[in-house]
Amino acid sequence: MKSLHKIILYAILLPLALFTTSCNDDGTPGVQEPGSITLDVHNQYNSQALQLDNEYNTSSGTKFKFTQLRYIISNVELTAADGSKYKVPESYYVLEKTSAAERSKVELTNIPAGKYTSVTFSVGVDQAVNHSLDLAAGDLKTTSGMAWSWNTGYKFIVAEGQALDPQTDAWESITYHIGTDANYRTVTLALPTAIEVEKRTTSEVMLVAELSKLFNQVNILQYKTVMSGSATAEVATQVADNYASMFTVHHAHSMKME
Amino acid sequence: MPCPLRYIAILGLSLLLTACDEPASEAPAPQTRRFSPAVPANLASAVPYPERNPFTVEGVELGRMLFYDPILSVNNQVSCASCHQQGKAFSDGTALSVAGVTGNPLKRHAPALLNLAWMDGLFWDGGAKDIESLVFGPITHPDEMGQDLKALASELQQHPKYPGLFRLAFGSDSITSARIARALAQFQRTLISANSRYDKYVRQEAGGQLSGPELQGLALFKQHCASCHTSDFFTDQAYHNNGLDAAFSAEFEELAFGRGRITRQQQDIGKYKTPTLRNIALTAPYMHDGRFATLDEVVEHYRTGVVSSPSLAPELKQPNGQLGIPITKEEKEKIILFLNTLTDEDFVHNQAFTNPF
Numbered sequence: 001m002k003s004l005h006k007i008i009l010y011a012i013l014l015p016l017a018l019f020t021t022s023c024n025d026d027g028t029p030g031v032q033e034p035g036s037i038t039l040d041v042h043n044q045y046n047s048q049a050l051q052l053d054n055e056y057n058t059s060s061g062t063k064f065k066f067t068q069l070r071y072i073i074s075n076v077e078l079t080a081a082d083g084s085k086y087k088v089p090e091s092y093y094v095l096e097k098t099s100a101a102e103r104s105k106v107e108l109t110n111i112p113a114g115k116y117t118s119v120t121f122s123v124g125v126d127q128a129v130n131h132s133l134d135l136a137a138g139d140l141k142t143t144s145g146m147a148w149s150w151n152t153g154y155k156f157i158v159a160e161g162q163a164l165d166p167q168t169d170a171w172e173s174i175t176y177h178i179g180t181d182a183n184y185r186t187v188t189l190a191l192p193t194a195i196e197v198e199k200r201t202t203s204e205v206m207l208v209a210e211l212s213k214l215f216n217q218v219n220i221l222q223y224k225t226v227m228s229g230s231a232t233a234e235v236a237t238q239v240a241d242n243y244a245s246m247f248t249v250h251h252a253h254s255m256k257m258e
Numbered sequence: 259m260p261c262p263l264r265y266i267a268i269l270g271l272s273l274l275l276t277a278c279d280e281p282a283s284e285a286p287a288p289q290t291r292r293f294s295p296a297v298p299a300n301l302a303s304a305v306p307y308p309e310r311n312p313f314t315v316e317g318v319e320l321g322r323m324l325f326y327d328p329i330l331s332v333n334n335q336v337s338c339a340s341c342h343q344q345g346k347a348f349s350d351g352t353a354l355s356v357a358g359v360t361g362n363p364l365k366r367h368a369p370a371l372l373n374l375a376w377m378d379g380l381f382w383d384g385g386a387k388d389i390e391s392l393v394f395g396p397i398t399h400p401d402e403m404g405q406d407l408k409a410l411a412s413e414l415q416q417h418p419k420y421p422g423l424f425r426l427a428f429g430s431d432s433i434t435s436a437r438i439a440r441a442l443a444q445f446q447r448t449l450i451s452a453n454s455r456y457d458k459y460v461r462q463e464a465g466g467q468l469s470g471p472e473l474q475g476l477a478l479f480k481q482h483c484a485s486c487h488t489s490d491f492f493t494d495q496a497y498h499n500n501g502l503d504a505a506f507s508a509e510f511e512e513l514a515f516g517r518g519r520i521t522r523q524q525q526d527i528g529k530y531k532t533p534t535l536r537n538i539a540l541t542a543p544y545m546h547d548g549r550f551a552t553l554d555e556v557v558e559h560y561r562t563g564v565v566s567s568p569s570l571a572p573e574l575k576q577p578n579g580q581l582g583i584p585i586t587k588e589e590k591e592k593i594i595l596f597l598n599t600l601t602d603e604d605f606v607h608n609q610a611f612t613n614p615f
Contacts, residue, residue, distance in 0.1 A: 131387045132391055133436075134391065134443075141435075141436070144407060149386070149399075150386070151386075152387040228519075228522065231508065
């Protein structure tokens with residue numbers, strides 16, 4: 001009977017003990033709590049803020065206007081000063097500049113406290129999520145218009161606009177929808193100053209996407225429509241290489257909130 | 259005497275389990291009932307499914323309702339079953355369907371739906387990588403169901419019955435396009451057909467008698483057709499150019515490139531996925547564009563109609579330089595007799611697959 005009493009006692013005390021600790025939400029002294037980082041991606045053209053319907057010159061001298069720009073940033077990973085890495089879960093973001101919507105900021109929350117020196121992200125969607133539309137995570141769950149259902153996957157970038165054909169003096173529609181696993185690109189950028197993340201600090205990383213690079217070495221008047229077609233696969237690869245190299249860090253900083 | 263220890267332990271446990279829960283606004287999630295659909299032995303030992311979407315009684319039943327419910331379309335008039343009718347082994351009897359919300363003819367023939375769980379590329383060009391992903395195609399295509407996925411989810415969320423059914427199937431009454439896709443995929447994976455007279459013949463079951471000419475047809479089939487229409491799925495799951503056309507237009511975003519449009523490889527232009535021949539007598543017309551009305555036209559094509567192009571299947575080039583399959587008219591008739599033994603009456607009458615409304 002003695003052992004039975006003991007069991008009864010534990011049966012009461014053990015859950016009680018768990019109960020009293022499991023809801024504790026106070027910070028433990030000495031351990032820094034997670035914070036957040038704002039990724040702010042400025043779309044620029046020749047170092048000026050990108051404007052829709054504004055006339056630009058591509059690097060090959062073609063006159064071009066954007067009518068809409070959307071792209072997917074995913075799998076954000078932060079590298080700390082000690083070399084450890086933190087991958088932001090479910091990080092799939094659709095950034096866009098269209099006549100109806102503009103989104104350039106991404107809020108990374110619940111980031112473990114620490115000193116971070118570089119940021120890594122991908123343009124596009126990794127193969128696992130790209131191959132099963134019901135696995136949509138982050139913005140992909142709710143943003144329509146970026147999925148291809150006839151050829152399972154996502155458009156990693158949608159760049160549409162008009163180019164002036166000097167032969168006819170007419171503005172021609174330009175449609176670039178680049179996707180497929182082969183065009184998934186990962187970018188790692190060192191931060192000019194490390195950011196210090198913790199609960200009472202706000203950190204911001206401002207990136208620049210230099211869109212003048214998007215059509216480098218691409219004759220958009222020859223290839224007016226580039227999607228996942230076979231005839232234009234090499235053009236799509238060139239555009240993917242271009243978007244992989246168009247991002248730079250403008251600045252990064254952390255500020256203590258009082 | 260009742261044992262007090264048990265009650266005390268349960269009390270303690272229940273404290274532990276509820277301690278940090280949100281206020282109990284919802285009843286606990288109901289238990290779903292997992293199951294494995296039955297598979298005839300000559301087909302496979304079990305039905306494959308993705309780990310994230312196992313079969314449950316509730317999920318399959320929900321998928322069946324969604325499959326037959328025109329609420330999926332933008333005008334609430336077109337369901338999956340509009341183009342995938344059970345009596346025709348879930349095909350539609352039309353070359354290019356006009357049953358969609360706009361009435362515009364589609365650009366490819368609606369394929370039969372059967373034994374999809376084993377297929378690793380769906381659509382004629384294999385562009386859809388799994389059934390869950392496939393269903394977004396017809397639901398959103400402007401000439402098929404023309405539906406916006408967000409609008410569909412919120413329409414179902416307002417429905418008197420669906421939130422409860424999603425709760426039964428997925429443990430939550432929040433309706434998302436992912437859950438719509440998963441339920442539809444579960445149901446479609448249960449559409450298993452392998453109970454034709456031919457199947458009973460290979461399993462040596464009652465009712466499995468094949469006539470002399472049918473058996474000769476089977477032997478001819480094995481000799482001339484089975485390299486692509488591999489038994490017992492009657493497809494090799496691969497892509498071939500079967501000599502229908504000499505050239506492939508780049509129009510409509512390279513639609514006629516077939517598999518080449520997906521892989522972006524020159525050598526795949528003009529290839530399509532080998533369709534299964536199960537229930538083939540019920541699924542006329544034939545080919546990716548429904549160009550042949552009868553099985554006679556199909557086999558005659560292989561006999562006399564194959565045309566050359568760079569990606570033509572080597573199986574259709576004879577050593578003497580002739581194209582197509584070297585068979586006589588008599589042999590053609592026997593092959594067609596055999597193909598008719600692949601009709602599975604149990605499949606097209608299975609009550610588990612019928613319209614639940």
